[in-house]
Structures are given as structure tokens and as C-alpha cells.
Amino acid sequence: MEYIIEMIDIYKEFPGVIANNNITLRLKKGEVHALLGENGAGKSTLMSILFGLYHADRGTIKVRGKEVNIQNPNVAYDLGIGMVHQHFQLVHNFTVTENIILGSEGKQILDRKTASKKIKDLSVRYGLNINPNDKIEDISVGMQQRVEILKMLYRDAEVLIFDEPTAVLTPQEIIELMNIIRNLIEEGKSVILITHKLKEIKLIADRCTIIRRGKYIGTVDVGKTTTGEMAKMMVGREVLFNVDKDEAKPGEVILEINDLNVLNSRKTLGLKNFSLSVKCGEVMGVAGVEGNGQTELVEAITGLRKTESGTIHISGNEISRLSIRKRYETGLSYIPEDRHKHGLILDYTVGENMIMKLYYQEPYSKRGILNPTAIEEHSNKVMELFDVRAGEGNMSLASNLSGGNQQKAIVGREIDMNPDLLIAFQPTRGLDVGAIEYIHKRIIEQRDAGKAVLLVSLELDEILDLSDRVAVVAGGELIDVVNIEDTNENELGLMMTGVRREDMHE
Amino acid sequence: MNKKNSVLVRSLLATGLGLVAGAIMMLFIGANPFEGYFYLVKGAFMSVERTFNVVGTGTALVLTGLSVAFAFKTGLFNIGAAGQMLIGGLCASTVGLLVPLPRIALLPTMFIAAALGGGLWGAVPGVLKAKFNVHEVVATIMMNWIAYWIAFYYIPTFIKAEFMTTESALLPAKASLKIPWLTELTNGSYINLGIIIAIAMVILIKFILDKTTLGYELKAVGYNRDAAQYAGIKVNKNIILSMVIAGALAGLAGFVYYCGYSQNMQIGKLPSLGFDGIAVALLGASSPWGVLAAAMFFGLLHSAKGFMNAITGIPPQISDTIIAIIIYFTATSLFIERLIKKVIARRKEKAKDAKGGED
Known part of the structure; x- marks a missing residue:
């Protein structure tokens, strides 16, 4: 031919x-x-x-x-x-x-x-x-x-x-x-x-x-x-399509949300009387069709969005009125949905991006003066630990990295902060198999290290692979929380349209 | 490194193209451009006095340019340097005329007054932007006119000259930035302590932008506001702070201009140096040292155009036109960048062809 x-x-x-x-x-x-x-x-x-x-x-x-x-x-x-x-x-x-x-x-x-x-x-x-x-x-x-x-x-x-x-x-x-x-x-x-x-x-x-x-x-x-x-x-090596993980060993509650109400961008309630608790040592997946309250939920926890009423506790501390920075200091890390809008400052180098949430602390700065050596050491460490590849190392502009490496840099930065609660919002969006596998592994590692993970994803496969429990949202309301062993793709899909479990079996 | 070089090349190229365009215009009015430029350079450097006049004229431009450049870095466009400069000048002059202090204490007090006045004038648009999302371009232009009319009322009412009601009183020698021995040494040039202030500010701003957490925050807000907020940086605080610092720098420009270059203030004038600062910042690619160089170059054009005109009859406006054209070329830097890339690519291809021929 x-x-x-x-x-x-x-x-x-x-x-x-x-x-x-x-x-x-x-x-x-x-x-x-x-x-x-x-x-x-x-x-x-x-x-x-x-x-x-x-x-x-x-x-x-x-x-x-x-x-x-x-x-x-x-x-x-x-x-x-x-x-x-x-x-x-x-x-x-x-x-x-x-x-x-x-x-x-x-x-x-x-x-x-x-x-x-x-x-x-x-x-x-x-x-x-x-x-x-x-x-x-x-x-x-x-x-x-x-x-x-x-x-x-x-x-x-x-x-x-x-x-x-x-x-x-x-x-x-x-x-x-x-x-x-x-x-x-x-x-x-x-x-x-x-x-x-x-x-x-x-x-x-x-x-x-x-x-x-x-x-x-x-x-x-x-x-x-x-x-x-x-x-x-x-x-270049064997790829595991299913995430290898042991049984979860959940412990005490880390994230506790009670009766949370949050406005969406159209000034109507995007999240209604929402209550959820996430324990350490488990991955809580949030499943739902796009635009059903996921953004409002995540941004209310991280402080990017104001709450109307309700409380959010992390490790017993009420955080819903704290500044964004104070929330991070309470033990929160956040892999944002949009790596270009929120996750990275593309005109900054990888090194500068690595200290985005740490720059004001010692050793990265002292009395307001940045410490380039400490910044370089830190970013080299994270880049090595999380396999971030860049042409000019930590001096590469973030915009010059491939999407996968950008995302690994963000994941590395957030996990390295050693949080009690890790929020991952669409952590593998637009990435290739290798990078997805890698990031999934690191998320499970966090769970196994006794952290609480809140995973919000629009990809049901990802939710099914990683979660120990799944919270299904529809129309800004919590439809149900189910154990991963007790459910399946079909049931979750139905719940995502707003059908409650009780109603299904009638 | 590479990026830095291309920015430098771009600025130099814009300048060169501006000069070429100036030459063409000289040709059109029947003058000899070589002669024109010769006398322009001669007018700038023919004597000690003239050489130092270049520096004296460029001094305030360094500070207004720095003011605009600093705001640029935070993603803000400060068109209000003129008004901030006027208020800075008013504050410094008032202190200089009315506060009985010895020179050693008076000048620093004037410095602080000018910075505070300008800073306040920058703070208002900053707060409006942060709290109510009023665009800073609109707010700073408004503030320019408010400053203009305040000066109109304030100068004749509080600090008027003995006989003229349209001017402020001449500053006493102890309140002037001019240093008698230096003025004498340079045969009465405009050079004054202001240049020390300007260079110190260049170094300070460079330091703040590159080495401090403050600079890190300000640039982060300028590059990507959403990401800065996500990182826990207080975006609104940084917007206000950036405008305050930009305003203070312009206020200092008022200090060095009204209390150094000239010795009093006039009503009914919005200083054009405030707007030239935008040009300086553009040509200097918003980098502090670039601003210093650009300001000195503009100082040269401004201070020597009269001489060129006197000898060759070429109108001094040619000089202003050159500045304007340079700004056009700088602003259309994308076009120039593409041009550079094309030239480099062609050269590479040629080199390749030559190599291919050898094979």
C-alpha cells in the first residue's frame, strides 16, 4: 500500500x-x-x-x-x-x-x-x-x-x-x-x-x-x-492500570463540615446544608457531574470563597473565618483544579513556584529578605522527590514545563507541606498515563501515612480507583456517602443525577 | 538571561529606529540629519555645564519612570505620576518654606513629606481598585486633576511668591537640593542632590523587587492574581501597597524637580514629566536600571534640543517626535521581536547553506 x-x-x-x-x-x-x-x-x-x-x-x-x-x-x-x-x-x-x-x-x-x-x-x-x-x-x-x-x-x-x-x-x-x-x-x-x-x-x-x-x-x-x-x-516500563492499595485504616475525624451553605458565582446557593466528615487514613471521593457544587465546596474549605453559614473544622479547629494562609497553616494542602489559573505563576521559575506558600517562613526568608540558597535547595529536593523534569532545573520558567511536569510540581509542593488534610481537585486532568499513575500512587501514599484526603474528580474511574468512601453531590446537595465496596459505577452514576439510594430500591 | 538580552536588544533597536525616523524627518524639512544629530550630541556634552544638565534634566524622569515601572510589575498602570509629583512637590515646598529647621534636618523632612504626599495620592486609586474594583487608570487621571486644582488654590493661598500670585515663593538655599559648590563647579548646571536620591531609589527598588518577600508578593500579584490569592497572599493589600510606593516615588520626583531642578512651583501646570515616566518605563522595560538609562537618554534629548535648534534651525519638536517614535517602537515590541527572530533564522539558514555547500 x-x-x-x-x-x-x-x-x-x-x-x-x-x-x-x-x-x-x-x-x-x-x-x-x-x-x-x-x-x-x-x-x-x-x-x-x-x-x-x-x-x-x-x-x-x-x-x-x-x-x-x-x-x-x-x-x-x-x-x-x-x-x-x-x-x-x-x-x-x-x-x-x-x-x-x-x-x-x-x-x-x-x-x-x-x-x-x-x-x-x-x-x-x-x-x-x-x-x-x-x-x-x-x-x-x-x-x-x-x-x-x-x-x-x-x-x-x-x-x-x-x-x-x-x-x-x-x-x-x-x-x-x-x-x-x-x-x-x-x-x-x-x-x-x-x-x-x-x-x-x-x-x-x-x-x-x-x-x-x-x-x-x-x-x-x-x-x-x-x-x-x-x-x-x-x-518505558510496566504500567499498572489499577491502583494497588491496601485496605484503609481510618482513624479520627480530620475534616468536619456542618450545615455549610455557599453561594455560587450566580449568587444563588451552590452548596446547600452540606455536611461531611473525612477521617485520617481514608480517601473521600466526591463524585458528581460538573457544576453541582464541587467548586463551591472546595473553595469554601480553602477560603477562596466566602461561606454563608455553617462550620468547617480541621483537626478540631474552626477555620471558616480564617484567612487562606491561616488555613494552610492549620494543616491543609490543596491541589487546585486549574493549574494555570491557580496552581502556578507561569512567569515565575519552578523554584519560585515551589515556595509559593512558604516564602514568608524561615529558612526561605528572614526579616523579609529572600534566601535564594534555601529556595534552591528546597525546590531541588521537591523536584527530585516528585520526578519533576525541567530543562533548566529549578531555574526553568514554570511555563516551559510540560503539563505533566507542571502538575507533578504542584502535587509535590502540596504534599511536601505535610498536610493533615489534602484536597485534590481533578489532580490528573489532561495528564498522560504515566503521570496519572504516579500522582495516584502519591495520593494513596498520603492516605497510608495517616492523612485525610478529599478527592474531587469528574472522572468516575478515578473516584472508583482511589476512594475508600464516596460522597455523591447533585444540585449542591449531598445525595449520599457510600463505601466503595458497597457500590458500583451504575449506582454512582444514578446518584449523580440526584436519585437517592433508598428510592432506587423501591 | 536570554530573555534579558532580548529585552535590551529590543530597547536599543527601538531607540535606533526612532533616531532613523528622526533623521528622515529632518531630511523632509530640508535639514542635514548628520548635522542635526551632531549638534544634538554637542548640545548635550559640549561643556561641563551641559553635560551635567543632561543628568539634572533626567533626574526627575528617573523617579517618575520608576514609579510607573513599579506599578507595572504589580500589573497596575499608574498614569497618575504627574499628580503624585505635584502633591509631592507641594508638600516638600511647604515644609521647605514654612518649617524652621537647619538644612541637615530640613531636607530629610522635605523628603519624607514629598514621599508621604505622593504616597497618599497613589493610595487613593489603590484603595478604590482594591475595595471597589475602580480601574486605576480612571482613578489616577482623576487624581491628576484634583492635584492640579489643589495646587491652583494652595500655592497663591499659602506659599505664594512676594510679587507673583501664580508662583510659589523661591525656596531658601537651605531648602534647595542644589549644592552651591557643585553648581559652581559645573558652571551653574541643574545637577543637584536629586540624582543621589534617584540612584538610591533605583537600587532600593531593584532590591525590593528581586530580593524581598515584599517584591515576591507584588510580582506574584502582577503576574497572576488568582494564583497569588490561592497562595494566601493578600491581593488587595498588595495592590494598595504597590500604588502607595509608586505614588511615593512620583512624589519624590516632585521633590527633586521643584526643590532641585527649579526652585519654586507654578500654578496651572501638570508636569509633563509624569507622563514621560510612562515612556521611560516602557523603554526601560520596567527594570530599575533600564529606567535609569532611559531617563538619562530622554534627559539628553530634552536638554540638548534647544542647542540643536539654535545652531541648525531644526525645530526642537523633532526631539519630542523622536521620543514619541521610540515609544511606538517599544510598544510594538512584538513586531520587533519577530523581526529579530526572522533575521536570526535567516542568518542560521545561510550558515547552514554554507555548511551544506562544503559537505
């Missing part, structure tokens, strides 16, 4: 890192080819080279057997290569049609009608179900992604590159996307799928090229390879 695209021995170096070290990827016509690697392995760099955003230092690219020099994305378009970016590039107050023809209007006078018709036709042909006259701001994220796909099809792309396409989608939308990709293949297109999710590869891909830390590991036939084997190639 002929190859439509061949990238041979691609080498690309950035200051301090070799992003691509002689990587080869061959895409057959009409196949879904997955590009698998952890965050920071060099997937995006490789695809950016194919798309003309970067230039390789060495190596050749062949399209339909002919060697090409892709100077910029326009050249890539002309060669029939299109990319669906992870972050959509759409004008929100434009219609679908306007967005798609943007940049390729052609003549002086916009011919919206013809364009609309072509878009409609494409939409029907590929089963995209898009109305060309809808405004972007009115359609869902999943639909916006389809507009991005349409944009490429409108430009007659033969090869579509999907960059982590499922990161922003709901489970339902993921299934639909998979069907769309199948339609694309049936119509003779070829697809490169950048991902680190093995499930999806197994579901849709024909072959899979695996890279690790910039190096080419191999290309496998997905049908003949297990997920375990692929994970091993990606991470």
Missing part, C-alpha cells in the same frame, strides 16, 4: 531539549494512524513540523512520494494537510460559514450562499450535522470541533491531523467524534490522531506510532497489540 505521508528521521532541537530525535512516521492512505506519547514526548512538535509551524533541523518529508519543503501552514493546506487544533481557532460572533471561509474568501464579494451550500453538503456527506448559519457562540464545544473539521474539508484536505481531540469532549461527544472519523476514512481521507489515551486508540486506530522523550520507539498494528504493551512502549 502506498504512503500518503512519510516523515523520515525528523530531528528538531529547542534550546536545552531535543524535541524530536530522528522520528519516522509513515501514514498509509485511508488509515487512522495514532501518534502516542506522554505529554512532552514531542508529538505536537512533530505535527507542527508537518503542518509548517516549525522547521525540522534535519530529516525529510514526503507527500505522495514526493519530497516537499513545508515552509508554512499555507503550503501544508496546498498539499492537502489540515490540522484540527486542540484549542479551536474560531471567531465566536461569526457564523459557521463565516468562520469556515475566513481566510479563503477568494473574490472581493463574499458569496455566502455558495459557501453555505458547500458546507451543508460536506456536513451531510460526513455526518457532521452542522447548521452553517449558527453562530459559534451558540453551539457546543463538540460542535465547534466539527466546524474545525469542516474548515479542513472545505479546503479539500486529504490528511487530517487531530491534536488531542477528545480532551474537551464529554463521553457522548467522544463516541460521536469516533463515528465522524470513521466516515472520513470511508470517504478516502487519512487521519493522524495525536493522543495519549489508549482506549481511544484501541477503538479507532489502525496503526500506532509511539514516541518517548523525543525518541522513536516503534510503530505497531493496533489490532495485534494490547493496551498494556502500548502503554509500556509509551512509558
Whole structure:
């Protein structure tokens, strides 16, 4: 079978890192080819080279057997290569049609009608179900992604590159996307799928090229390879999919919440008469659909949000009126949901980020003067303990770290503070298998060391893997607290919609 | 390190481009730009007096520039340096004129008065921002005009000159930052103790920003307010504090300007140095030493433009235009950065090609 695209021995170096070290990827016509690697392995760099955003230092690219020099994305378009970016590039107050023809209007006078018709036709042909006259701001994220796909099809792309396409989608939308990709293949297109999710590869891909830390590991036939084997190639060692943990040995109560009421951003009650207690030596999972009070709960405990009424005790101390800093000093650590908004100051170095909550204490500062040696030692220690990799060590800007390393830095910083209570809000969001496994292990370690852990996650798998007990929230209310052995995915899913256990068995 | 260099290159390039644009304008009005720049430089350095005038003229700019730069670091835009400077000048002049103290005690008292006055003027927008989320740009502009009209009333009422009602009385020698022997040594230049104050502040601000927990907090708030709050840093306190310090620096600019460069104050004038401070901060990339260099460069342009005009007939406004163009180029630094990258990439490619040829 002929190859439509061949990238041979691609080498690309950035200051301090070799992003691509002689990587080869061959895409057959009409196949879904997955590009698998952890965050920071060099997937995006490789695809950016194919798309003309970067230039390789060495190596050749062949399209339909002919060697090409892709100077910029326009050249890539002309060669029939299109990319669906992870972050959509759409004008929100434009219609679908306007967005798609943007940049390729052609003549002086916009011919919206013809364009609309072509878009409609494409939409029907590929089963995209898009109305060309809808405004972007009115359609869902999943639909916006389809507009991005349409944009490429409108430009007659033969090869579509999907960059982590499922990161922003709901489970339902993921299934639909998979069907769309199948339609694309049936119509003779070829697809490169950048991902680190093995499930999806197994579901849709024909072959899979695996890279690790910039190096080419191999290309496998997905049908003949297990997920375990692929994970091993990606991470470089055996990966445990199930978290290994002993039985919990819960002790006294650490976190005690009583009748808590908290307003949400719309100034209505986001959390209603909420009571919960978490003991040391256990992981309490909080399960729920997004926006059902999880943010309000976590921010009320950490002090980022005011409470209306009710009490919060940590190890017997009432904290609901304390400053944020005082709460941390009471023995609270917090891995926030959004690592860029809250977790890190991206313009600060890793070292400076490591002392975010400690900088005012000795030895990191004395009488208001920072102590660079102590800061460096501390951050080197945490970076080593938590396997945070960065080009220039603790002097690297936080923004230059890969997502996984950023998250490990935060997890390291928070756990190193040796808290009585660790709150982890979506601690593995957007991370790859290796990093997830690692962070899960560290969270269980905290439990085993006799700490209380409050784990809030939107991923039911994560809740099921880690929790000893699960608190289910819906509509800002506590539906129930159940032991993990006494429940299952189905039951939890039902409770997340607000159905109480008693009612289920009637 | 790399980032620092690129910032320096960017500022130098902006300056160079500004000078080129100035030369083109000189050509348009039929003047010889080489001659123009020659006399501009000559006007700045031809004599001891003129050389020190450059420093004297740039002194207050160092402090207003520092004021704006400091607020920038905390993510605030202080357009109120002019008003803060005016209030600082009023406070210092009042103390200088009315408080009977020996020089050794008087000058420090004036210093403190100026810093407090400016600091208060910065505190108001700071509090408004922290408590009511009033944008500091709006608040500081308002404060400028409040300062302007206060001076309009205050100077003739409390500290007026003997004969003129539009000016304050001349400061006695003991209340002036001018040092008689230095003034004499430099043939009557504008240089005064203010430059010591300015340099001391540059060092102090550099120290605060880089080495202290205060600087750590202020920058954290400037870079990422949400993360700062998450870390337990009191964001509102830092916003107010940053504006107070910025205001105090501008207040000191008023001290060195009205009690050093000139010896009294006039009503009906909002000092343009306050706004030039924004330009200085931009060109200096908000770094304290960068601000010092930029302020001295602007001091040169300001103090020498008259000479250039007298000899060559090139209008002195060319000098102001050059400043304006430099600001444009600095503000469009992204464009310049891209240009630099392109040049470097092309050079690399060429080098590669050359190598390829050898193979």
C-alpha cells in the first residue's frame, strides 16, 4: 500500500531539549494512524513540523512520494494537510460559514450562499450535522470541533491531523467524534490522531506510532497489540492500570463540615446544608457531574470563597473565618483544579513556584529578605522527590514545563507541606498515563501515612480507583456517602443525577 | 538571561529606529540629519555645564519612570505620576518654606513629606481598585486633576511668591537640593542632590523587587492574581501597597524637580514629566536600571534640543517626535521581536547553506 505521508528521521532541537530525535512516521492512505506519547514526548512538535509551524533541523518529508519543503501552514493546506487544533481557532460572533471561509474568501464579494451550500453538503456527506448559519457562540464545544473539521474539508484536505481531540469532549461527544472519523476514512481521507489515551486508540486506530522523550520507539498494528504493551512502549516500563492499595485504616475525624451553605458565582446557593466528615487514613471521593457544587465546596474549605453559614473544622479547629494562609497553616494542602489559573505563576521559575506558600517562613526568608540558597535547595529536593523534569532545573520558567511536569510540581509542593488534610481537585486532568499513575500512587501514599484526603474528580474511574468512601453531590446537595465496596459505577452514576439510594430500591 | 538580552536588544533597536525616523524627518524639512544629530550630541556634552544638565534634566524622569515601572510589575498602570509629583512637590515646598529647621534636618523632612504626599495620592486609586474594583487608570487621571486644582488654590493661598500670585515663593538655599559648590563647579548646571536620591531609589527598588518577600508578593500579584490569592497572599493589600510606593516615588520626583531642578512651583501646570515616566518605563522595560538609562537618554534629548535648534534651525519638536517614535517602537515590541527572530533564522539558514555547500 502506498504512503500518503512519510516523515523520515525528523530531528528538531529547542534550546536545552531535543524535541524530536530522528522520528519516522509513515501514514498509509485511508488509515487512522495514532501518534502516542506522554505529554512532552514531542508529538505536537512533530505535527507542527508537518503542518509548517516549525522547521525540522534535519530529516525529510514526503507527500505522495514526493519530497516537499513545508515552509508554512499555507503550503501544508496546498498539499492537502489540515490540522484540527486542540484549542479551536474560531471567531465566536461569526457564523459557521463565516468562520469556515475566513481566510479563503477568494473574490472581493463574499458569496455566502455558495459557501453555505458547500458546507451543508460536506456536513451531510460526513455526518457532521452542522447548521452553517449558527453562530459559534451558540453551539457546543463538540460542535465547534466539527466546524474545525469542516474548515479542513472545505479546503479539500486529504490528511487530517487531530491534536488531542477528545480532551474537551464529554463521553457522548467522544463516541460521536469516533463515528465522524470513521466516515472520513470511508470517504478516502487519512487521519493522524495525536493522543495519549489508549482506549481511544484501541477503538479507532489502525496503526500506532509511539514516541518517548523525543525518541522513536516503534510503530505497531493496533489490532495485534494490547493496551498494556502500548502503554509500556509509551512509558518505558510496566504500567499498572489499577491502583494497588491496601485496605484503609481510618482513624479520627480530620475534616468536619456542618450545615455549610455557599453561594455560587450566580449568587444563588451552590452548596446547600452540606455536611461531611473525612477521617485520617481514608480517601473521600466526591463524585458528581460538573457544576453541582464541587467548586463551591472546595473553595469554601480553602477560603477562596466566602461561606454563608455553617462550620468547617480541621483537626478540631474552626477555620471558616480564617484567612487562606491561616488555613494552610492549620494543616491543609490543596491541589487546585486549574493549574494555570491557580496552581502556578507561569512567569515565575519552578523554584519560585515551589515556595509559593512558604516564602514568608524561615529558612526561605528572614526579616523579609529572600534566601535564594534555601529556595534552591528546597525546590531541588521537591523536584527530585516528585520526578519533576525541567530543562533548566529549578531555574526553568514554570511555563516551559510540560503539563505533566507542571502538575507533578504542584502535587509535590502540596504534599511536601505535610498536610493533615489534602484536597485534590481533578489532580490528573489532561495528564498522560504515566503521570496519572504516579500522582495516584502519591495520593494513596498520603492516605497510608495517616492523612485525610478529599478527592474531587469528574472522572468516575478515578473516584472508583482511589476512594475508600464516596460522597455523591447533585444540585449542591449531598445525595449520599457510600463505601466503595458497597457500590458500583451504575449506582454512582444514578446518584449523580440526584436519585437517592433508598428510592432506587423501591 | 536570554530573555534579558532580548529585552535590551529590543530597547536599543527601538531607540535606533526612532533616531532613523528622526533623521528622515529632518531630511523632509530640508535639514542635514548628520548635522542635526551632531549638534544634538554637542548640545548635550559640549561643556561641563551641559553635560551635567543632561543628568539634572533626567533626574526627575528617573523617579517618575520608576514609579510607573513599579506599578507595572504589580500589573497596575499608574498614569497618575504627574499628580503624585505635584502633591509631592507641594508638600516638600511647604515644609521647605514654612518649617524652621537647619538644612541637615530640613531636607530629610522635605523628603519624607514629598514621599508621604505622593504616597497618599497613589493610595487613593489603590484603595478604590482594591475595595471597589475602580480601574486605576480612571482613578489616577482623576487624581491628576484634583492635584492640579489643589495646587491652583494652595500655592497663591499659602506659599505664594512676594510679587507673583501664580508662583510659589523661591525656596531658601537651605531648602534647595542644589549644592552651591557643585553648581559652581559645573558652571551653574541643574545637577543637584536629586540624582543621589534617584540612584538610591533605583537600587532600593531593584532590591525590593528581586530580593524581598515584599517584591515576591507584588510580582506574584502582577503576574497572576488568582494564583497569588490561592497562595494566601493578600491581593488587595498588595495592590494598595504597590500604588502607595509608586505614588511615593512620583512624589519624590516632585521633590527633586521643584526643590532641585527649579526652585519654586507654578500654578496651572501638570508636569509633563509624569507622563514621560510612562515612556521611560516602557523603554526601560520596567527594570530599575533600564529606567535609569532611559531617563538619562530622554534627559539628553530634552536638554540638548534647544542647542540643536539654535545652531541648525531644526525645530526642537523633532526631539519630542523622536521620543514619541521610540515609544511606538517599544510598544510594538512584538513586531520587533519577530523581526529579530526572522533575521536570526535567516542568518542560521545561510550558515547552514554554507555548511551544506562544503559537505
